[in-house]
Every structure is written in structure tokens, then in C-alpha cells.
Amino acid sequence: MELKVNQDNCLGCGVCVVACPVNVSISPEVSGGHGSKTTETIMMVENGVIKLFSEDKCTKCGTCQVFCPTDAIWLE
Amino acid sequence: MAANIKEVKAKDFNVERSAEEDRELSFKDESCVGCGVCETICPVGAIKLGSVGAIVRNDIDESKIEIDEEKCVLCGMCSVGCPVDALEFTVDGTPISEIETYPKLISSAEIDDDTCIYCKACERACPREAITVARQLPDRSKLVTGEIDIDKETCIDCGICEEMCPADAITIDQKGPEDFDIAVDKDKCVYCLVCKKACPVDAIMAACRTCSYGEYDLDPKDAEVTGKALIDDDACVRCGWCEEVCPVDAAKVEKPFEGELNLDLDKCTTCGACVDVCPCDVLFFPKSSAPATLDDKLMKDEQFCIYCGACENVCPVEAIDVKRTGIKCTPTKSKSWQKSIDSLKTN
Amino acid sequence: MPKHIASGLKYLAALELVRDGYSQKQISKMLNVNKSTLSHYLNGRNISLGSIEIAEIVREFSPRDFLVFTDAIIEDKEATKTIVKTCLVNKYSVEVKDSCIGCGICVDTCLIDAIVLDDLKAHIDSDICCGCRICAEKCPTNSINILEE
Numbered sequence: 150m151e152l153k154v155n156q157d158n159c160l161g162c163g164v165c166v167v168a169c170p171v172n173v174s175i176s177p178e179v180s181g182g183h184g185s186k187t188t189e190t191i192m193m194v195e196n197g198v199i200k201l202f203s204e205d206k207c208t209k210c211g212t213c214q215v216f217c218p219t220d221a222i223w224l225e
Numbered sequence: 226m227a228a229n230i231k232e233v234k235a236k237d238f239n240v241e242r243s244a245e246e247d248r249e250l251s252f253k254d255e256s257c258v259g260c261g262v263c264e265t266i267c268p269v270g271a272i273k274l275g276s277v278g279a280i281v282r283n284d285i286d287e288s289k290i291e292i293d294e295e296k297c298v299l300c301g302m303c304s305v306g307c308p309v310d311a312l313e314f315t316v317d318g319t320p321i322s323e324i325e326t327y328p329k330l331i332s333s334a335e336i337d338d339d340t341c342i343y344c345k346a347c348e349r350a351c352p353r354e355a356i357t358v359a360r361q362l363p364d365r366s367k368l369v370t371g372e373i374d375i376d377k378e379t380c381i382d383c384g385i386c387e388e389m390c391p392a393d394a395i396t397i398d399q400k401g402p403e404d405f406d407i408a409v410d411k412d413k414c415v416y417c418l419v420c421k422k423a424c425p426v427d428a429i430m431a432a433c434r435t436c437s438y439g440e441y442d443l444d445p446k447d448a449e450v451t452g453k454a455l456i457d458d459d460a461c462v463r464c465g466w467c468e469e470v471c472p473v474d475a476a477k478v479e480k481p482f483e484g485e486l487n488l489d490l491d492k493c494t495t496c497g498a499c500v501d502v503c504p505c506d507v508l509f510f511p512k513s514s515a516p517a518t519l520d521d522k523l524m525k526d527e528q529f530c531i532y533c534g535a536c537e538n539v540c541p542v543e544a545i546d547v548k549r550t551g552i553k554c555t556p557t558k559s560k561s562w563q564k565s566i567d568s569l570k571t572n
Numbered sequence: 573m574p575k576h577i578a579s580g581l582k583y584l585a586a587l588e589l590v591r592d593g594y595s596q597k598q599i600s601k602m603l604n605v606n607k608s609t610l611s612h613y614l615n616g617r618n619i620s621l622g623s624i625e626i627a628e629i630v631r632e633f634s635p636r637d638f639l640v641f642t643d644a645i646i647e648d649k650e651a652t653k654t655i656v657k658t659c660l661v662n663k664y665s666v667e668v669k670d671s672c673i674g675c676g677i678c679v680d681t682c683l684i685d686a687i688v689l690d691d692l693k694a695h696i697d698s699d700i701c702c703g704c705r706i707c708a709e710k711c712p713t714n715s716i717n718i719l720e721e
Contacts, residue, residue: 150276150287170494170541208541209276210498214283224279227680244680268673269712298712300675326691559692560670561713 150224152207154192154199158221161197165213165222166190171206192222231294236287240294248299249315252290256459257311258504259289260533263303266565271296272303278498278539302565305329305554308481308533309462309504328557328566330481332463336454340475343452347467347476352506352529355460356467360452364412365392367447371416371433373409379428380407386420386429395420464505464529482569483551484532486525492544493522499536499545505529508536547571574645576620580627581642581655583613588658590614603655604648631659636704643683653684656702663721664703666696672715678707 166172172179172190179190187193188202192213199222214223227244236254241247259277273291280287301321304314305328314321321327336347336356343360375386375395382405387395394413398406416433434442454475456467467476486507500508500523507530511520523544534547548571557563582603589599596614600607613619630641639656646652674692686700687707694716696707701718708716 150279150285168496170496170498173494174492174542209279210496210539210541211276211279211282212496212498212541214279215497224276224283224285242680244676246676246679248676298673298675298677300673302673557692559672559674561673561715562692565673 150209152191152201152204152209152213152222153225154201154222156198156200156221158219159198160219160221161194161199162218163194163199164216164218165199166192166194168212168216170210170212171208175206229294229297229299231292236289238288238292240292240297240299242299247315247317248301250292250297250299250301250304251313251315252288252292253311253313253459254288255311256309257289258309258462258533258535259502259538260308260535261538262306262308262533262569263290263312265569266302266306268300268302268561268565269296269298271298274538277502277535278541282498282501301327302562305562306566306569308332308531310459326557328562329555331553331555332479332481334456334458334461334463334467334478335476336456336467336471337475337477338453340473341452341454342473342475343450343454344472346470346472347454350466350470351461352464352466353460353462353504355457355462357455357457358452359455360450362450363448365415366412368443369415369433369435370442371414371431371435373411373414373416373420373429373431375407375409376428376430377407379426381426381428382407383425385423385425389419389423391415391417391419462504462531462533464507464531466506466529469528479553480531481553482532482549483553484530484571485546485548485550486527486530486532486536487546487548488523488525489544489546490522492542494542494544495522496541498539498541499523502535502539504533504535505531576623577626577630578645579613579619580623580625581630581646581659582651583619583624584627584631585655585658586610586613589654592658602651604651635660635662635702636706639683639702639704639706649683649685653700656684657700660702662703664698664701665719665721666698666701667717667719668694668696669715669717671713672711673713675712677710677712678716681707681710 166179169191175189176187191203191206192199192201209224211224227242230241232239237252239251241249261274264272264274271293275287275289277289279285280289301314304312322329343358345358348356348358384397387397392413392415394410396408418431421429421431463478463480465478468478507526509524511524514520532547532549537545537547549569552566552569554566582605585603586599596610600610642655643652672693674689676689678694679687679689684700686697687694703718705718708718
């Protein structure tokens with residue numbers, strides 16, 4: 150099972166970035182919505198769309214998919 | 226030597242080897258709670274727990290466990306360890322739960338029909354929808370006694386009684402502009418006298434005798450609710466909700482594992498994966514007690530925990546620790562089986 | 573050709589069995605050979621010397637090769653068992669360790685039915701065991717030790 154994104158659907162809202170429990174433990178400021186630039190987190194909003202950086206850290210809990218309003222991030 | 230044959234049907238699978246004996250392992254994804262006990266107990270590493278969090282929360286069409294039929298030796302240990310009977314193992318067609326040489330987890334859930342009052346509290350509380358209470362209610366007419374009569378000559382066909390009758394016992398059959406029939410169904414009428422009081426022309430004569438001497442006309446036996454409470458063994462996870470909510474102690478549950486469930490609230494990020502995968506409704510987010518107050522991040526009703534460990538497996542930040550301290554199991558003469566069962570205990 | 577080698581192996585086994593005091597009637601049953609063919613064998617008729625020579629070479633194979641070869645050319649399991657037992661004379665001590673999980677793979681693998689399961693553990697009959705070690709190799713938990721005595 151892999152984490153996938155579709156940038157065409159992404160609103161750039163960043164809900165997945167904030168909701169992801171792994172992101173929070175890697176970079177607490179991300180969970181505060183500051184979006185500080187780090188490639189250590191699983192995903193980040195870059196230039197208004199979601200981008201995966203360290204998807205190997207994903208534990209496949211499915212939280213991002215639960216919260217994404219446009220089905221732009223999912224596990225498959 | 227006969228090779229294993231695997232058959233996959235949607236999310237379920239069968240692995241079979243036919244030689245001296247016919248050995249068959251069947252997996253039912255619907256019963257599986259994603260606890261990973263099978264993965265832990267498998268002596269040859271043939272079972273892999275899937276991404277249960279993603280599968281359960283996003284309804285992904287994927288099996289919760291995977292089996293490598295090349296590695297599986299069809300020993301049956303996974304079936305013995307599975308606390309929810311999602312894996313069934315048969316030898317020559319007989320489930321090993323019925324073969325004495327194989328150990329078996331000791332667990333049960335029963336509802337005693339003699340004590341049960343068929344209130345359906347257990348059916349509502351069961352987190353797995355495993356309980357069905359089928360009940361027959363007594364005839365309403367046998368619980369009341371009285372008299373009712375409508376004088377058709379006086380009746381003006383206004384329909385007020387029909388509209389007001391709470392028991393839908395009165396029907397008016399309109400045959401023509403001035404032609405009608407009015408009737409009272411005595412099996413439905415409870416002699417509440419609403420019709421009598423509402424009738425604008427006093428066309429209804431009725432009396433209730435239930436609370437005066439009428440009680441003697443009634444047989445208490447006629448008021449009994451009968452039925453049967455059924456537990457679907459495939460769906461039941463022995464969580465104990467039914468036992469807790471039963472007002473008459475008719476439900477008895479024995480859990481296969483004993484243990485401890487510990488939450489590390491400093492680590493918890495409230496992602497909710499554990500809440501969604503818990504098969505027993507043990508974990509929940511508290512309601513805020515007042516605006517802008519945050520109570521505990523995550524709470525537990527540990528009395529319903531079966532210590533399966535599904536929540537611990539799914540937590541992305543290691544905020545949950547499930548300790549299994551006891552395994553209730555029938556004895557086995559095999560040292561390797563005993564060792565494997567004991568390995569399910571956590572230190 | 574395989575049939576000739578099979579006859580050679582049956583001949584070798586028959587000689588051993590006669591020495592062990594079995595009657596021709598018993599031997600014909602044990603090797604699944606009709607009585608007249610058997611008496612021809614024992615009188616050295618109707619069997620080419622080449623077949624006997626090859627059978628004797630086969631007898632020098634390792635127990636495993638001998639068993640697999642015999643199993644392949646003799647189409648009768650009981651006859652295979654008899655030939656293996658009479659032609660392979662070494663004794664083996666067998667041990668099944670407590671790590672055995674009773675999966676039954678050894679039972680399915682054994683070509684001469686030397687293994688049974690009891691109380692979720694394999695039990696190997698050392699009287700039957702020919703030391704081929706196929707079971708030990710297939711055992712997923714490495715629980716079988718077979719040593720030549």
C-alpha cells in the first residue's frame with residue numbers, strides 16, 4: 150500500500166499536513182500550520198499544492214485521507 | 226509432496242494441502258479485527274498484517290491480512306491464536322476447535338434465555354452488531370378489558386374518533402356521500418376512552434374495566450414477552466458490552482486474554498485511527514465539557530478491552546501500549562504450541 | 573529399460589528375503605510380483621544380467637537417491653517399502669525435537685510412511701526410516717535429526 154497524491158485535485162488547504170500524526174511528531178510547527186520548510190515531513194504544501202517528501206515514514210493510518218476534502222491524497 | 230493451493234474470494238482466502246490429511250485454512254475478512262495476533266504467532270512468517278488503519282478508515286478494498294501460501298505450512302497456529310475466529314483451520318474437514326489435541330482459546334458469550342427479558346439493550350450496545358433479539362410481544366387485547374360501542378344512528382360521520390384513536394382501532398368506510406360504516410377493532414382498542422371524550426355528538430359508549438375489578442379477568446401469563454437472544458459467533462469479539470448493559474444479568478462473557486491498556490497522552494495526536502479500528506468501542510474522544518476547554522485527548526473504557534492490540538498496531542506515534550498478561554487456553558501436550566501461545570504475552 | 577531395473581531391484585530384494593526365511597508366497601505378495609515370475613527371478617532366469625548389475629549399482633547410491641530412484645521406477649508403494657527396507661541395511665536413530673509444530677509436512681513428504689503425528693508432534697518409526705533425510709530438509713522448524721547408528 151502506497152501513499153498517493155493528485156495535485157490537480159489539491160486545494161492546497163494543508164489539512165492533511167496538519168492532521169498527519171507523523172508530521173506532528175517530526176515537526177510540531179507544521180502542526181501549528183506555520184508550514185515551515187522541511188523535507189523531513191511526509192508531505193507539505195509547496196507552491197499551493199501538496200507534495201510528498203518523506204513518504205517512506207508513512208505508517209498508513211489513513212488520517213490524511215479521512216480529512217482531505219477533495220480526495221487529493223489517498224492510500225492505495 | 227502436495228503443494229499448497231490458495232484460493233482467493235474477494236477479501237477472503239483459503240489455503241489447502243491435500244496429502245495424508247486434508248488441511249485447510251480459511252480466512253474471513255469480515256470477522257477479522259486486524260489485531261495481528263496471527264502474524265505474531267505464525268512460526269514461519271507466512272502472515273503479514275496489512276495497513277489496517279487505512280483499510281478500515283477509508284474502506285479500502287483490501288484484505289486485512291496477507292498470507293504467503295509458499296511459506297505457510299498449514300500448522301493451524303494462527304487459527305488457535307485468533308481471538309475472533311477469523312481464521313478457521315480444519316483437518317480432514319473437522320475444525321481443530323473440535324479436535325482435542327489442539328489447544329483452544331477459552332472464550333464465550335452467552336445470553337441465558339430463561340433470565341433474558343428481551344429488552345434489546347445488548348443488541349443496541351453491541352459494537353459488532355452480533356446480537357439479534359427476536360421477541361414476540363403479547364396480544365394487546367389480552368392486557369386490557371373493557372367495552373366499546375358506537376351508536377351509528379347518532380354518529381355524524383365526522384371522523385374525529387378515527388383520527389384521534391391512538392391505537393388505530395377505529396375505521397370508517399365511506400361508501401357514498403351519506404353512506405358509511407364505522408367499526409372498532411377490539412384486538413387493537415385499549416379502552417383509553419379518547420374517542421368517547423372527543424365525540425361531538427356522544428355517539429360512543431365505552432368503559433375501561435382494567436383498573437377496577439377487570440384485573441381479575443386478565444391472566445398475567447398473557448402479558449409475558451417471549452423470544453430468543455441470538456449471538457452471531459462469527460461477529461462476536463467477547464468485549465463484554467452486553468454483560469455490562471444487561472439489566473437482569475442474563476449475558477455472560479468470558480474473554481480469552483487478560484492485560485492492560487495504557488495510553489500515552491503526551492504522544493497522542495488525536496488522529497483517531499485507534500478509535501476507528503477498535504472492535505470493542507473501548508477508545509473514544511471525550512466531549513468538551515465547556516467551550517474552549519480541552520479534557521483528556523483520548524479516553525478508554527477498559528472493561529470492554531479484549532487486549533487484541535489492534536489499536537497499538539495502528540497508532541502512528543506509539544502512544545498506545547497493550548500488555549497481554551494472561552492467555553486463557555486449553556492445555557496442549559506440545560511444547561512448541563505452548564511456547565507459541567505463551568509468546569502472545571507481552572513482557 | 574526402467575522396467576528391467578525394477579526387476580533387478582526386486583530380484584535383489586527377493587534374494588535378501590529368501591535369506592531372511594520368507595516363503596515365496598509371502599515374497600510375491602510383499603514385492604507385488606506374481607509367483608511364477610518370482611521363481612524365475614530366484615532361479616536366475618528371465619532376468620538379464622545387465623539389470624542385476626545396474627540394480628547393484630543403484631544399491632550403492634546414498635539412501636536418499638536409492639529411495640527416490642526406487643520410488644520412481646517401482647509403481648507400488650508397499651513394494652518400494654519392502655525393497656528399501658531389505659536393500660538398505662543401515663540403522664538410523666531419529667529424534668524429533670520439541671520445536672516440532674505438528675504441521676505434517678514430514679508425514680506428507682515421507683515416501684515410505686515412516687512418520688505419524690501424535691499430540692501435534694511427529695513420530696518417526698526408526699525401524700522403517702531409511703535415512704533419506706527428505707523430511708529433515710523440508711521441516712520448517714528444523715526439528716528433525718537423523719543420525720546413522
